[in-house]
Amino acid sequence: KQEVTQIPAALSVPEGENLVLNCSFTDSAIYNLQWFRQDPGKGLTSLLLIQSSQREQTSGRLNASLDKSSGRSTLYIAASQPGDSATYLCAVPVHSGNTPLVFGKGTRLSVIA
């Protein structure tokens, strides 16, 4: 059974700092990995999708890497801003194709001005 773990559970950093969020999964036979952002009381916004054949994906100040063999992914946020404050979730499909996602519990990020 696939299990996803995110460390740390919470993180507080001063504005402008670069930071790394970690995600690990127990079954390395994943189809892809997706990072989401969730603001309090809101739904999930997709940030980045990394296919299993890719090593990393970039979108603006965000960079996500994937190491399938070690069962790890990292989300790097450069030059953090107060607007980045949110919960960040990673998720992997149970199987290949249109299958449901297994989520970690998320990392709650606070960027202090």
Add this chain to the structure above:
Amino acid sequence: EAEVAQSPRYKITEKSQAVAFWCDPISGHATLYWYRQILGQGPELLVQFQDESVVDDSQLPKDRFSAERLKGVDSTLKIQPAELGDSAMYLCASSPPPNTEAFFGQGTRLTVV
């Protein structure tokens, strides 16, 4: 930009009452998911549809929960009777075939009193 629409955004109901949530996926997305998210946890799958057919409802508490997607487009999730433990965020997501990237709606926050 196309979005997954959910309504209502918030619902407060008394214990033992019936409650229903509605979801309209992104046009053309054959796969639709309902997830439940308890505060501080990651979302967990309740039911998955492929067009109008249920693919996976193994985690749906069928004694009180029901879901339908009659025409393979929008979907309704019902709880009857609601219990205090059902208080959570209910999230709808859809995926375009064959890509597994999931797009989420804003969710329905249910409070059972």
